[in-house]
Amino acid sequence: MAESHIAADVVVIGGGPGGYVAAIRAAQLGFSTVCVEMDRTLGGTCVNVGCIPSKALLESSHHFEFMAHDAAKHGIGLADLSIDVPAMLKRKDDVVGQNTKGIEFLFRKNKITWAKGRGTLKAGNVVEVRGPPPENNLTTYQATHVIIATGSAPIELPFLKFDEERVLSNVGALTIPSVPEHLIVIGGGYIGLELGSVWRRLGARVTVVELLPSILPGMDDDIVKDADKMFRKQGLDIRTGTKVTGGGRSADGAFVTVENDGSTERLDGDYVLVSVGRRPVTTGIDAAALGLALGRRGEVLVDDQQRTNIPGVYAIGDCTPGPMLAHKAEEEGVVAAEVIAGKPVHMHHRTVPGVVYTWPEIAVVGITEREARASGREVKVGKFPFSANGRARTAGETTGFVKFVADATTDEILGCHMLGPSVSELIPEVVLAMEYRGSSEDIGITVHAHPTLSETTKEAALAVLGRALHF
16 A cells, blocks of 8 residues: 655645636646545536436436427427437436546646545645555645535435435436336425426426425525426426425335325335435544534535635535535635635625526526515515517417516615526526626616517516516
8 A cells, every 4th residue: 555745735625516616726826736536537416416417317308398298389290209218318427427527638737636535634734535445545635725625415314215226315316217107206496396307207207295385495485486386287296385204115116104284195106306405524524623613514614715714724615604506616616716826805605596407497696575575675576477578489488487676775686586498598697787786777778689588687677667668
């Protein structure tokens, strides 16, 4: 077993979206940079078993549903339509491979060392990396700066442990070998609705069980109301206000017992997808021994420059407070690297957008109308439906709306909530405006190309002012 000692300016522990972006930015800034990753590929949960593969399956299943139900409206006739699940899964794997290879290329381009193995942070900013078997080589890096980017993991229910065969996390839900007859989804948030939609589109009966009174907790009331109607119309069996009290494997699948208004029921399915949230992971970080400050959920506490309470140690991404989103982790990685370089940058989460990649999509940024009113300020609201948008009509995608929440006095945009086609591509305009503390009028008087879906954003902004033109 070989052992070596190496000095480095920056050592990043974790090669997910936050970690690999932090490493790239640190290298761009001239630092000798090492990124520690124990998995066989870079990219973390997002690239390997999260954002990228789930969106690949969502795209494939969306095409199938369009051809099955909507192509005829466009005069397109299709006979003997079928789904080849193994081919769909292979395409998903190929897309993942393209992304992981792309990250490896960027590491070579920027002269970043990929330390393959499990990293352990020791006192004095020492990072020990135990390589994979059979060699199990130990490499010790003496870092000037350390960035913790260890990510998160799905939360298990005590009576439904993941086996990734019948009781699934997001990982197992990406590899179901054929269309199930019945998929039970526990949790009505982003992941549950997206993966439930994949298999519903392909023909599965999907039951979504949500403990809270509504799906999509934390979202604007208007979004939740319309999205719930939309998902039910599409065929999802949504059980809100329903508690899962037990469950496990059955002879040929899995089951859960649920309780609602005092009555109990057993639901049997081919698979149960448990999607009740994620927890911060600090693998290789002995917080107690290091004196590292943690929050009540086990998250690493940081300031707005991603500094921990230990000099020279930073933390980013899902293992820190804030929304567990890949793009949030990436920006925090950039901030950490630039703070190390002495740049006067700060991270804030006010304008971090969120997207649900169902169809139609949901995209949000800022605060909800309820939150704005609860703050005591006077607000103005403007809404515009996609049914009044020319481009949406040509596409036959008229479900949903764009909604702005603005300060009644200053007209500053406080939040924007979108439900509709391709809204993941519309929300950045609002994010940019909010970064500059822009107003609804700023967007409303900006010329938007016609016909485009983005005109819905313009019209909703004008609606805040009582000036919508086409509704």
